[in-house]
Amino acid sequence: MNINQVRYFEAALEEGSFSAAARAQFVTVQAVSKAIADLERELGQPLFIRENRCVRPTEFGQAFHVKALPVLAAFEDLEAFAETYDEDEDASPMRILLCAPPFPNNEVVVPNIASLLGKAVGINVTMKLSNSRDGVSALLSEQVDAIITIGVCEHRGIECIPVGTMQTGIVVLDSHPLAKRASVGIDDLNQYPVLLASEFDDFAQSIMSIYRECGLKSESVKVSTKDTDFELGRFMEEGGYVFCANIPPLFKGIDNLAVVPIDQDHVEPVPICICALKGKDMPQYKALVRMASNPAVLMSIM
Numbered sequence: 001m002n003i004n005q006v007r008y009f010e011a012a013l014e015e016g017s018f019s020a021a022a023r024a025q026f027v028t029v030q031a032v033s034k035a036i037a038d039l040e041r042e043l044g045q046p047l048f049i050r051e052n053r054c055v056r057p058t059e060f061g062q063a064f065h066v067k068a069l070p071v072l073a074a075f076e077d078l079e080a081f082a083e084t085y086d087e088d089e090d091a092s093p094m095r096i097l098l099c100a101p102p103f104p105n106n107e108v109v110v111p112n113i114a115s116l117l118g119k120a121v122g123i124n125v126t127m128k129l130s131n132s133r134d135g136v137s138a139l140l141s142e143q144v145d146a147i148i149t150i151g152v153c154e155h156r157g158i159e160c161i162p163v164g165t166m167q168t169g170i171v172v173l174d175s176h177p178l179a180k181r182a183s184v185g186i187d188d189l190n191q192y193p194v195l196l197a198s199e200f201d202d203f204a205q206s207i208m209s210i211y212r213e214c215g216l217k218s219e220s221v222k223v224s225t226k227d228t229d230f231e232l233g234r235f236m237e238e239g240g241y242v243f244c245a246n247i248p249p250l251f252k253g254i255d256n257l258a259v260v261p262i263d264q265d266h267v268e269p270v271p272i273c274i275c276a277l278k279g280k281d282m283p284q285y286k287a288l289v290r291m292a293s294n295p296a297v298l299m300s301i302m
Contacts, residue, residue, distance in 0.1 A: 104251050183264070
């Protein structure tokens with residue numbers, strides 16, 4: 001048993017479905033489903049009754065919930081203590097939010113990125129996944145020291161520095177007509193609906209907005225990460241696609257999905273930016289920008 005299994009269990013119980021729990025935890029539905037299935041196997045009893053569009057706790061699941069709540073609260077207190085404990089002021093960690101949609105294995109990838117950044121800059125870095133809207137709010141209220149955005153973040157109180165670019169692709173079901181293509185162009189995409197996440201696409205420059213400027217005319221299906229009624233699986237089954245970073249290893253081992261790159265005639269470089277409050281003198285931030293501006297270092301992290 002591990003703490004993420006308990007965390008995902010509590011999220012599923014609170015949200016009422018695995019898909020809603022995944023959105024709340026910034027992980028994939030597969031990650032939540034697998035974690036809970038592994039936990040049930042280890043406990044030897046089912047925690048949920050799985051219905052068509054929701055889940056509800058079994059009697060054992062409800063009893064487990066009562067025991068799990070104080071354990072989870074104690075663990076979060078321990079995490080907070082570890083993140084805020086300073087032997088001296090210089091030991092304070094740099095708090096960063098990665099503003100990106102949930103992606104497969106992000107619960108492993110994001111801490112690894114933080115570790116690599118910290119080693120490259122020589123400071124302690126903590127990193128969590130967030131959407132753009134919450135990331136900007138956390139930065140403006142100084143809950144975090146910096147955010148990393150995919151696309152330029154334009155806000156009068158924020159300094160946004162592009163440090164590199166990212167190649168893009170789409171995610172579709174492996175049964176989709178485009179799944180077997182070596183690459184796709186704008187005209188290919190215009191035949192199918194595309195997912196528009198309001199916390200990202202309405203709040204800052206995004207992959208979607210960049211391709212709209214280049215002639216993308218796909219019908220947008222707008223959702224919020226807090227929309228518990230939206231079924232991503234059904235959207236994908238009906239031919240929908242989602243823009244993504246063209247990093248196929250991120251999706252390795254995920255059944256039924258295919259990553260297809262945008263072809264060279266249509267691909268647009270999407271900036272990766274590091275953002276901090278304007279006028280805030282923070283040596284760690286300057287060091288982070290210098291490091292990330294080195295293409296060799298950036299590529300080793302990405």
